[in-house]
Amino acid sequence: MEDNKDEIISKNFIEQEIDKDLLEGVYNHVQTRFPPEPNGYLHIGHAKSILLNYGLAKKYGGKFNLRFDDTNPTKEKTEFVESIIEDVKWLGAEFDDRLYFASNYFQEMYDCAVLLIKKGKAFVCDLTAEEIREYRGDFKTPGKESPYRNRSVEENLKMFEEMKEGKYKDGEKVLRARIDMSSPNINMRDPVIYRVARMTHHNTGDKWCIYPMYDFAHPIEDAIEHITHSICTLEFEDHRPLYDWVVKECEFENPPRQIEFAKLYLTNVVTGKRYIKKLVEDNIVDGWEDPRLVSIAALRRRGYTPESLRMFVDLVGVSKANSSVDYAMLEYCIREDLKLKRPRMMAILDPVKLVIDNYPEDTTEYLDVANNLENPELGERKVPFGKELYIEREDFMEEPIKKYFRLFPGNEVRLMNAYFVTCTGCEKDENGNVTVVHCTYDPETKSGSGFEGRKVKGTIHWVAAATAQEVECRLYENIVDEEKGKLNEDGSLNLNPNSLTVLKHCYVEPSFEGARAYDSFQFVRNGFFCVDCKDSTPEHLVFNRIVSLKSSFKIAK
Ligand code: ATP
Numbered sequence: 282m283e284d285n286k287d288e289i290i291s292k293n294f295i296e297q298e299i300d301k302d303l304l305e306g307v308y309n310h311v312q313t314r315f316p317p318e319p320n321g322y323l324h325i326g327h328a329k330s331i332l333l334n335y336g337l338a339k340k341y342g343g344k345f346n347l348r349f350d351d352t353n354p355t356k357e358k359t360e361f362v363e364s365i366i367e368d369v370k371w372l373g374a375e376f377d378d379r380l381y382f383a384s385n386y387f388q389e390m391y392d393c394a395v396l397l398i399k400k401g402k403a404f405v406c407d408l409t410a411e412e413i414r415e416y417r418g419d420f421k422t423p424g425k426e427s428p429y430r431n432r433s434v435e436e437n438l439k440m441f442e443e444m445k446e447g448k449y450k451d452g453e454k455v456l457r458a459r460i461d462m463s464s465p466n467i468n469m470r471d472p473v474i475y476r477v478a479r480m481t482h483h484n485t486g487d488k489w490c491i492y493p494m495y496d497f498a499h500p501i502e503d504a505i506e507h508i509t510h511s512i513c514t515l516e517f518e519d520h521r522p523l524y525d526w527v528v529k530e531c532e533f534e535n536p537p538r539q540i541e542f543a544k545l546y547l548t549n550v551v552t553g554k555r556y557i558k559k560l561v562e563d564n565i566v567d568g569w570e571d572p573r574l575v576s577i578a579a580l581r582r583r584g585y586t587p588e589s590l591r592m593f594v595d596l597v598g599v600s601k602a603n604s605s606v607d608y609a610m611l612e613y614c615i616r617e618d619l620k621l622k623r624p625r626m627m628a629i630l631d632p633v634k635l636v637i638d639n640y641p642e643d644t645t646e647y648l649d650v651a652n653n654l655e656n657p658e659l660g661e662r663k664v665p666f667g668k669e670l671y672i673e674r675e676d677f678m679e680e681p682i683k684k685y686f687r688l689f690p691g692n693e694v695r696l697m698n699a700y701f702v703t704c705t706g707c708e709k710d711e712n713g714n715v716t717v718v719h720c721t722y723d724p725e726t727k728s729g730s731g732f733e734g735r736k737v738k739g740t741i742h743w744v745a746a747a748t749a750q751e752v753e754c755r756l757y758e759n760i761v762d763e764e765k766g767k768l769n770e771d772g773s774l775n776l777n778p779n780s781l782t783v784l785k786h787c788y789v790e791p792s793f794e795g796a797r798a799y800d801s802f803q804f805v806r807n808g809f810f811c812v813d814c815k816d817s818t819p820e821h822l823v824f825n826r827i828v829s830l831k832s833s834f835k836i837a838k
Pocket residue numbers: 315316317318319321325326327329330512513514543544545546552553554
């Protein structure tokens with residue numbers, strides 16, 4: 282094997298483990314999986330897990346499975362299965378036809394349980410859930426053995442079958458692994474592996490009234506699919522001995538091994554399902570895909586691209602220690618991704634009219650404008666220009682503050698891609714609000730005309746009023762007020778009242794005709810925006826601000 286030093290350094294600890302396994306011949310291939318429970322929408326943390334597992338399979342020429350861990354019928358819904366498949370595909374994690382459902386293995390799991398009973402490694406227990414908890418002990422106290430622990434194999438087989446046949450009430454009996462009640466690891470103290478529960482399952486209907494517990498089911502699912510590296514998050518570290526016990530005692534050949542990594546947490550956002558559910562139910566957000574959330578559906582609606590999320594996950598890397606990543610890093614990634622790919626257009630979010638008094642009436646001039654100065658491949662477009670324009674309200678000040686280089690009476694600025702104009706004054710309504718700004722232009726100063734006369738300090742953008750299209754723009758801030766703490770004293774979320782600003786009367790150039798859901802653009806000086814997939818129509822375009830243009834966040838290169 283050709284080893285070069287750089288390559289070793291850049292490998293994360295999971296890759297190092299895989300290398301070792303392949304070298305030692307523990308496995309001769311790599312097979313990973315993403316095993317979501319279909320009980321909610323996927324979020325940015327899941328994206329990390331998906332891309333990690335998919336990335337490893339790809340890197341080692343192996344395979345990647347999408348498997349629904351749908352062994353717990355209480356909370357699972359078909360709606361979630363569909364949204365998860367969509368999200369995984371959108372992220373670019375190709376699973377082709379390797380889509381599996383753990384519930385299709387119920388028979389194999391049952392057979393494994395029978396095998397354990399026959400080996401004297403599992404028993405039917407009549408203790409109540411509460412008694413089981415009491416008997417279990419804690420970190421300081423060893424557990425106490427169940428009085429049913431020494432039932433004969435025959436009796437256990439008969440009773441387990443009766444559990445399956447529906448002879449017992451919910452909770453009346455459970456099947457437990459027979460391991461070690463004095464183990465320092467509480468997970469090894471005869472854990473419950475099957476329970477009686479009369480619940481209709483979204484896939485198997487009423488076929489089963491006993492269901493396997495997660496710690497028993499999961500290793501079997503992995504083993505059946507010939508997973509080699511079962512990658513999960515740190516909270517399962519203490520469960521690993523049980524994982525190993527299950528695959529060994531169930532006699533799987535070449536069993537999988539579990540490797541844990543730290544969950545991804547982000548600052549400034551709400552990731553907990555419990556909180557998001559409450560926000561959805563209280564109608565504080567517009568469903569699970571509200572652009573202020575970080576579910577994958579929400580990020581997609583906001584305008585994030587799969588490429589930006591892949592970049593983010595790569596930058597974050599994998600680690601063994603829990604920590605929070607700055608939300609600004611996610612924003613950095615989408616800016617980097619869109620910077621050269623998307624056209625830079627002019628849009629006015631907070632309009633005020635600018636009238637060029639010496640420009641001819643009823644005239645529309647078409648100016649040639651580069652779509653992206655840093656990427657000539659995006660070509661040019663024609664932008665209409667005329668006597669009346671819209672500009673940003675903040676680009677005019679009747680009484681300028683210090684270092685203000687934009688429009689104020691007597692000052693000359695450049696209209697981006699067009700002419701120099703000199704401000705001559707303004708009109709106001711009875712409340713003193715500016716309604717129209719006046720100026721004159723210098724025809725010699727047209728952009729691209731080679732004019733090399735005087736320089737100006739300020740450049741502002743504009744949209745010609747006659748051809749402008751009125752659109753809605755939605756600006757977002759963090760949904761919780763992180764400064765004051767995410768939670769109030771009563772445990773409720775400390776919501777930021779400014780998390781959504783809806784601007785109903787924005788103006789864009791006519792070049793947006795044909796813009797479709799998810800299309801994104803840079804609006805010069807204002808940020809990156811994307812056409813909303815839910816509320817935008819060709820007649821009434823709605824844009825989400827993905828991210829503003831500036832950030833204090835820097836990646837050391
Ligand atoms: P949540 O409680 O946020 O819904 P979960 O762990 O219950 O998360 P599952 O559907 O059970 O969600 O998990 C699917 C996979 O995603 C698991 O392998 C889990 O470890 C992983 N995962 C979940 N949250 C994160 C996260 N924040 N960072 C990385 N991986 C995660």
